[in-house]
Amino acid sequence: YMTHHQLPFCDELYALLGKDFHFLATNRMEDERIKMGWGAELRDLPYALFYDDDYDLSHKLIRESDVVICGGTHHSYIEERLVLHKLTFRYFERLYKDGRIKAFIPSSYRQKKKEHTAYNDDPVYLLCAGAYVAADFDMFSGYKDKKLRFGYFPEFVKEDTDKLFESKSENVTEIMWSGRMLEWKHPGAAVYTASYLKDRGVPFHMTIVGEGECRERIDNAVKSKDLSSSVTVLDFEKPFEIRKRMEKSDIYLMTSDQKEGWGAVVNEAMNSGCAVVASHAAGAVPYLIKHGENGLVYRSGDLRELASHTAGLCRDSGLRRRLGMAAYNTIEKEWNPHVAAVRLMEM
DSSP: OOOOOTHHHHHHHHHGGGOOOOOOOOOOOOOHHHHHOOOOOGGGGGTEEEEEHHHHHHHHHHHSSSSSESSSSGGTTTTHHHHHHEEEEEEEOOTTTTOGGGGGGGHHHHHHHHHHHHTTTTTTTEEHHHHTTHHHHHTTTTTOOOEEEEOOOOOOOOOOOOHHHHSOOOSSSSSEESOOOGGGGTTTTHHHHHHHHHHHOOOOEEEEESSTTTHHOOOHHHTTTTOOOTTTEEOOOHHHHHHHHHHHSSEEOOOOOOSSSHHHHHHHHHHTTOOOEEEEETTTTHHOOOOOOBEEEEOOOHHHHHHHHHHHHHHHHHEEEEHHHHHHHHHHSSHHHHHHHHHHHHO
């Protein structure tokens, strides 16, 4: 289905192709995502269709289009197309988010090998939405020499960088964390960091935005550690509100583990000129962040390293500015929807 993470890339393809581009949604968005403000009204988009609204047209588009990008959709939708040897791109996050030991379950291994190696000699390519995808598919020799670096391309916001950095607070360092409060996103790591900074007398303010299974625990931890004057915890906000908050923030914490296939908040925080401190395990991080050049990377689960990196940034406004500016440049010049669409068309 369409989300605000897919929409800008699709808009760019539509700008290049006009009526020859379609986005075919095979599913409906979950209520939890809609509550987060992710709802993108497909019926307002000139290129969008629902599969179950017009089966004949949908099937014809899948079968007869010159190129199909298939992401998040079952193999059966494109099977006929693959049999016809037509140019197709599969679009995947990592397969083994719970560990590659699962690759050795016989039934799973046989099924994936059958699905992803049967067309190795055909024009079928893998768009790797994350730095760990290629190695997962190497487990069964899928898409040999046909794996491409890809990902997600949220809206690129062109900023006046002088004004952007002027809008960030000079009195106290603003730190931000946002997302669904799930165990594997580790929102507690942000609270640990806040406690670490407070214990060392480092001035800061932190905003944590989100809801989910860990929310009550986060609220209780903020109170028990006497952080209420330094940490503000808010409910979900709409994507554009999150972006506005990022633009006011100096540092963004991205704490997810290997279950984060990508992590589009990294793109958005970099676009907003934040100095990002990110877990190495999230799929976007090795593609987007070069440690010490346009952000900082810590070993997933090493909370002391996360907190130490953050403390260093709080104490060094020049470093925050340098990393934030380099982060913005990375998104402006390379990792944005327009560049992705143009390069895919060239390919």
